[in-house]
Amino acid sequence: xxxxxxxxxxxxxxxxxxxxxxxxxxxxxxxxxxxxxxxxxxxxxxxxxxxxxxxxxxxxxxxxxxxxxxxxxxxxxxxxxxxxxxxxxxxxxxxxxxxxxxxxxxxxxxxxxxxxxxxxxxxxxxxxxxxxxxxxxxxxxxxxxxxxxxxxxxxxxxxxxxxxxxxxxx
Amino acid sequence: xxxxxxxxxxxxxxxxxxxxxxxxxxxxxxxxxxxxxxxxxxxxxxxxxxxxxxxxxxxxxxxxxxxxxxxxxxxxxxxxxxxxxxxxxxxxxxxxxxxxxxxxxxxxxxxxxxxxxxxxxxxxxxxxxxxxxxxxxxxxxxxxxxxxxxxxxxxxxxxxxxxxxxxxxxxxxxxxxxxxxxxxxxxxxxxxxxxxxxxxxxxxxxxxxxxxxxxxxxxxxxxxxxxxxxxxxxxxxxx
Numbered sequence: 001x002x003x004x005x006x007x008x009x010x011x012x013x014x015x016x017x018x019x020x021x022x023x024x025x026x027x028x029x030x031x032x033x034x035x036x037x038x039x040x041x042x043x044x045x046x047x048x049x050x051x052x053x054x055x056x057x058x059x060x061x062x063x064x065x066x067x068x069x070x071x072x073x074x075x076x077x078x079x080x081x082x083x084x085x086x087x088x089x090x091x092x093x094x095x096x097x098x099x100x101x102x103x104x105x106x107x108x109x110x111x112x113x114x115x116x117x118x119x120x121x122x123x124x125x126x127x128x129x130x131x132x133x134x135x136x137x138x139x140x141x142x143x144x145x146x147x148x149x150x151x152x153x154x155x156x157x158x159x160x161x162x163x164x165x166x167x168x169x170x
Numbered sequence: 171x172x173x174x175x176x177x178x179x180x181x182x183x184x185x186x187x188x189x190x191x192x193x194x195x196x197x198x199x200x201x202x203x204x205x206x207x208x209x210x211x212x213x214x215x216x217x218x219x220x221x222x223x224x225x226x227x228x229x230x231x232x233x234x235x236x237x238x239x240x241x242x243x244x245x246x247x248x249x250x251x252x253x254x255x256x257x258x259x260x261x262x263x264x265x266x267x268x269x270x271x272x273x274x275x276x277x278x279x280x281x282x283x284x285x286x287x288x289x290x291x292x293x294x295x296x297x298x299x300x301x302x303x304x305x306x307x308x309x310x311x312x313x314x315x316x317x318x319x320x321x322x323x324x325x326x327x328x329x330x331x332x333x334x335x336x337x338x339x340x341x342x343x344x345x346x347x348x349x350x351x352x353x354x355x356x357x358x359x360x361x362x363x364x365x366x367x368x369x370x371x372x373x374x375x376x377x378x379x380x381x382x383x384x385x386x387x388x389x390x391x392x393x394x395x396x397x398x399x400x401x402x403x404x405x406x407x408x409x
Contacts, residue, residue: 012231017223024221034224041231043303046326050306067300101218119183120212120219126183141182148181152211 004048011051012041015058018121022062025117026069028106036072040065062122063132066114104154112147115140176201184208278356278372279363282381285328285337286348286368292324292339293346299325308336309404313351317400320393330381331356340393345385347393352379353403378403 016037023033023040043064044051051057105113118129126144130137171179171190176198179186184205195202224230286293299307299322301315307325308314311334323346324339336351348370356372356379363370363383370383370390380397382390 008235009232012228012235016228016231020223020227021219021221025219030224034227034230037227038231038234041235045235047303047306050309071298095214095217097214098217101214102221105218116215117219120215144183145178145181148211151215 008041008045008048011044011057011061015061016041018058019061019065022117022121023065023069025105025113025121026066026110036065036068039068043068058122059124059128059132062118066132100155101151104151107154108147108150112143112150115143116147116151119144173198173201177204180204180208184212275357275361275372278361279365281330282350282363282370282372282383283365283368285330285350286383289326289328289337292326292337292348295323295339296341298323304338308338308351310334311336311351312353312404314402314404315397315400316402317396319349319396319400342384342388342390342393345388347382347384347388347390349393349397350379350381350383351397351401352381353377355379373398375401376403 019040020033020037023036024030027033027036040061044057044061051060105117108116115129115133118124118132124132126137126140129135130140133140171194173194176191176194179188179191180201195205301318304322304325305314307327311327313336319338319340321341322338323341324337326337327334328337328350329335330350330352331354333352333354335353336349338349338351340347340349355374355377357374359374361372363372363381367385368383369386370381371394372379372381373394375398378401380394380401382394382397384390
């Protein structure tokens with residue numbers, strides 16, 4: 001029990017911040033993001049004995065959170081909320097370029113934002129993400145490519161790009 | 171590697187470590203410039219996802235977990251009671267080896283009813299458990315389910331006659347249906363489970379045993395068929 005408690009505390013301290021950031025990027029709402037993180041860690045506690053390989057625990061948590069988000073908010077469409085984004089920006093001192101990227105991320109289609117955020121926050125390889133998302137590796141790579149391409153277009157052109165035009169660029 | 175392949179790789183994984191990628195970068199000034207622009211973009215991207223985390227998030231998670239790890243327990247959930255119950259079950263198990271079949275069947279029925287009564291939490295949760303979570307829960311008992319058995323709302327483990335076993339709750343039509351999966355043959359033929367509040371069945375299945383317990387009147391045939399079809403007595407690890 002003491003070992004389990006110590007393991008759990010190490011896991012919480014090591015991963016909770018990244019998990020929260022991932023949750024926020026999925027749902028774009030602070031309260032929901034924290035609820036998702038709390039629920040994900042409660043599941044981790046219940047299944048801790050089975051999480052023997054600590055190196056895989058973070059992937060397990062990310063995958064569990066993503067499924068929990070899909071389950072809880074299946075019909076929830078996060079609003080594009082500037083106020084919420086400003087609140088999480090950490091005050092007035094935010095770099096305008098970073099602010100623009102954050103707005104651009106919010107405009108990306110969910111499937112593109114998801115892989116990009118997973119890669120940036122989790123540092124996962126294409127193969128690891130393919131396993132986590134249960135997608136072919138080629139699909140993950142295509143989504144990463146399109147995510148960056150669309151984000152750059154949004155930042156340069158204000159996001160007026162159409163899917164057809166984007167498709168042609170490939 | 172040509173420029174198009176290089177740019178595609180850069181847009182897919184800017185941190186890529188690939189000899190051909192590195193060689194092309196050294197030989198192509200335009201692509202080398204693209205890497206510099208990409209590095210700036212990636213720095214901004216990392217800063218953008220690095221949103222502020224609520225203060226004391228980790229502490230709040232640990233506080234919530236402490237309630238789950240150390241709930242205010244009723245007497246029948248205290249560890250000492252479990253130890254006593256385990257001792258009683260051990261004695262019952264030893265005695266039952268010498269009992270006639272009808273008495274042994276009745277004992278087994280009582281044991282499964284006691285296991286259901288001993289875990290009321292498993293019957294009250296109503297949140298669906300995913301297939302992968304079921305696998306994670308059953309794996310230490312050397313078990314797995316190859317297919318759906320309905321809406322599972324609890325998946326865990328328990329000791330049945332000293333054997334680490336699967337403990338699953340499936341939502342039935344009118345009441346929860348508890349399924350125990352024991353990787354050992356406890357019965358040689360189908361036997362009924364009967365008590366004032368529960369009914370069910372114990373079934374030999376391959377090298378193991380399936381016990382299904384629910385409220386009287388709840389139809390367990392569908393669950394039985396699905397469990398029999400799905401259960402896999404995999405190799406034991408730590409069981």
